[in-house]
Amino acid sequence: MNERTYRLxxxxxxxxQNLSGALRLLFCLRRPHFSYRGAYVTLWKKRSxxxxxxxxxxxxxxxxxxxxxxxxxxxxxxxxxxxxxHEYGHTIQSIFLGPLFLPLVALPSTLWVAFGGGFRxxxxxxxxxxYPENWANALGQRYTDGGEVPDW
Numbered sequence: 001m002n003e004r005t006y007r008l009x010x011x012x013x014x015x016x017q018n019l020s021g022a023l024r025l026l027f028c029l030r031r032p033h034f035s036y037r038g039a040y041v042t043l044w045k046k047r048s049x050x051x052x053x054x055x056x057x058x059x060x061x062x063x064x065x066x067x068x069x070x071x072x073x074x075x076x077x078x079x080x081x082x083x084x085x086h087e088y089g090h091t092i093q094s095i096f097l098g099p100l101f102l103p104l105v106a107l108p109s110t111l112w113v114a115f116g117g118g119f120r121x122x123x124x125x126x127x128x129x130x131y132p133e134n135w136a137n138a139l140g141q142r143y144t145d146g147g148e149v150p151d152w
Contacts (some may be wrong), residue, residue: 001038002035002038003035003038003099004037006037006039006054006095007038007054008093008145010038010054010091010094010095011054013095013098013099014053014054014094014095014098014099014101015093015099016099016101016102017052017053017101017102017106018052018053018054018055018094019053020052020053021051021053021054021055022053022055024052024055024057025040025042025055028042028044028057030064031043031044031045031066032065032068032069032070032071033070033071034070034072034073035090036073036084036088037143037144038054039051039054039056039088039091040054040055040056041056041057041058041073041084042055042056042057042058042076043058043059043060043065043066043071044057044058044059044066044070045059045063046059046151047059047085048113049083049084049086050087051087051088051090051091051094051136052106053094053101054090054091054094056084056087056088056090056127058080058083058084058087059083060076060077060080061077061079061080062077066143067116085140085141085144085145086133086137086139086140087135087136087145088139088140088143089123089135089136089137089139089140089141090105090109090136090139090140092134092136092139092140092143093105093132093135093136093139101117104132105136108130108131108132109130109132109133112127112130112132112133116130124133141151
């Protein structure tokens with residue numbers, strides 16, 4: 001899939017989450033950003049990362065990146081690159097689910113982050129065991145690590 005098709009699908013079928021992501025971006029305009037496979041990636045100071053529609057907000061380990069004017073995906077550490085690919089998987093979920101992305105992925109994922117820490121620790125669950133997260137990992141790996149390219 002080319003970037004034009006990716007963005008067209010995001011801004012039609014995935015309109016609700018893209019409006020939400022664009023609104024969130026307004027608060028991060030001064031942060032470093034770059035394009036990644038059609039998605040718009042912004043680095044921010046938070047430790048966590050998130051994807052809302054085609055907007056990825058990436059918390060990087062190396063805070064020096066936050067002072068750079070220009071950055072590319074290739075500049076990221078291996079760990080940050082894995083997180084980027086995971087978040088890109090969420091953007092693919094946005095295309096697959098369209099308006100259902102918010103209730104089926106964004107809400108459970110947000111609740112898992114916010115309230116699941118104690119449960120995960122007590123039961124030794126991986127963060128990625130929850131369905132939106134393991135699905136995002138699989139999609140991110142499939143569509144970014146030299147795997148097959150979706151043919152829409």
